[in-house]
Amino acid sequence: MFRRTFWFTTGVAAGVWATTKVNRKLKQLTPEHLAVAAANKALEAGGRLKDRAVDFALEVRDNMARREAELGDALGLNAPVDRELPAPRHYAVIENRSRPPYAEGLTYKTYPYNRNEDH
Template sequence: MRRLFWLSVGAGAGVYATHRVKRRVERFARTWSPEGVAARAVTAGHGAGARLRHFAHDVRTEMEAREVELREAIEIDQAPPEPSEVRRRRVLKARIIDDDKDGH
């Protein structure tokens, strides 16, 4: 009686394992069939297009914010100063150093 029990448990486990393996193999074959690959490519293409549009929107938004910061930094939108307000700057002469004098 005990042997019959274990024989039926083994047979049941074998049938169950065979069924599970068969389902996995069929799913794998369906996934890598030409139709499955085409369906995944289409799905990925739609997702990539949406992500690309979202990225482009983020870039435009940040670009506009950075442009405003730069314009404020260099005061480009303000009127030019009056000639009386412009300071005169003095240009200093550059000093030329010969290569043989610095010890090399």
């Protein structure tokens, strides 16, 4: 009698365990649960991607600043600035002979037909 009770109890326990396991798996396969799981996975992946992008951007910014400093040193842009103003430039004056000088009172030559006067 004890044997039968043991195996009956073992069978009931196995049945309850299997039923619970199957119900959990079925609940995980419902469309609502799948949508929630997919959204959670997407949020986790987005967070990891954002962290990596921020790290990458900071690394690029640091390397850019370091390279700009190297180029500034190589080109002499980081050298101390001389506060003295440069000498003024002198420009050569070129006389424009295509236009009559106004100082002498000459005017432009007028032509008999000017299309602007027809209006």
